[in-house]
Amino acid sequence: MAGGRSPGPAAPGADVPVHISLRTTDVDEAREFCRSLYYGPLRIEPVGDPGRFRFQADVVVLGPITLGEVGYGTDIRVSIAALETAYHVLVPLTGMLRSRHRGAVVLADPTRAVVFRPTGDIEVDWPASCRLISVKVERAALEREVDAALDQRVISPLPLGATFDLVDGPGRTWAAMVRLLLTELREPDALASRPRMAARWRDMVVSGLALTVEHPYGEEPAGLQGPHRPRTVKRALDAMHAEPWRAYTIHDLAALAGVGVRVLQESFRQHVGMPPLTYLRRLRLDAVHAELCRSDPGQVSVSEVAYRYGFTHLGRFAGAYRTRFGETPSQTLRDRR
Known part of the structure; x- marks a missing residue:
């Protein structure tokens, strides 16, 4: 079993990626690991054979983004209250999961990602066959990117679509970029781990998501479009x-x-x-x-x-x-x- 702890807060502007991994058969240890890196009020309950529980996670924290490849080895249910401070995307690599959020039920698999907004309780049925990449983006970072890219005021939280395509279009490119970045940042000597390069990758992940996920800005939505800023x-x-x-x-x-x-x-x-x-x-x-x-x-x-x-x-x-x-x-x- 290899483990790590959540890194202490970095200085503002620091772009040094921190890699944390855990392999464990202990549900409580896995739960605390996820709470420390993602969200506090997070519940993880095995609904399959508890004897097959094999938690594996490789996570990289890079400024306002947290990327992780995660699997549980048995069927589980994840429940969490409103995220509040972040937007979150799950990109399955294998298998299929079912999520419920803000009245929408989304089936995610290697062809389709699921997106969670900061508001509304979340419940995810996560089968043993599903291994995925989990992407957490701080709320302010994504909202600032949409604001800057479109040069108009945006409401918070952003009214994002609940899912996007991973096979064609920008979703395929964004997911491939995230997978490559996570792979590179696991290696201590990788070019992407150097602060200047890491900062550019970080910005591409955030700006790429802003351009990938569905939102009404630029489509002349009633009541949402703000004045042009000089x-x-x-x-x-x-x-x-x-x-x-x-x-x-x-x-x-x-x-x-x-x-x-x-x-x-x-x-x-x-x-x-x-x-x-x-x-x-x-x-x-x-x-x-x-x-x-x-x-x-x-x-x-x-x-x-x-x-x-x-x-x-x-x-x-x-x-x-x-x-x-x-x-x-x-x-x-x-x-x-």
Whole structure:
């Protein structure tokens, strides 16, 4: 049996892939492994012969994406509450599984993937014959990519389709890219494991998924299409999303956008709905919340994460956090999902 533990949180912008694997016949050990790398309130129950339980997982964490090849050796049922902080795709390599999510029943096999949105309980009937690649993409990363690619506001969570084709079209290419990346990142000396290359692969996985899975943007959906954002606003947004922890001033952002402070503030009021620094604070709060949701309270502290994202006054940070999320940062960390 080979095992590993969930990596501690990396520094923002770090693109060093972390490979964790586990081979076990212990259901509790497999359950804890999946909870630590994916979602806390996750239930795994064998419904086939428990004596044939053979959990095998090779998982790579790379910034906002988590890729893993997983199999159980016996029939199981996986149940989980709303994902909240991520979108998730299952790509079967062998066999067929049945999932129920948001009123939709999807049969996934090597010809068709299943997609889960952040909201709604999930139940998956996973037979012994099914081995698959599991792809978790942080919610903010995918939504930011769709927003940037289409240059329009998007609602959250994205109204994604529940499935996509793996045989033809972009789904085939995306799945092949994910399989290749996972294979490469298992090897410590692979070119893809170098930070600069890993960052490019990471971006291709996220942007490729945004272009593969069905969503209404670009199809003129009623009530969803947002106003076109001018290039000056997009430059400031791109800078903030790339390095939210930086101590930007309004003058810094105006210089990056190539306009004066008053022009930038008015543009943000019209096209974003809030001033630039208010948007930056919200972006930082969302980043802290996402990290606290996935962190182990025994390995990280609230103050450590807050400082990492540019909050130097913990009292004001705690007040702003509670206003936005309805709970304290410590509660989020303790009750992480």
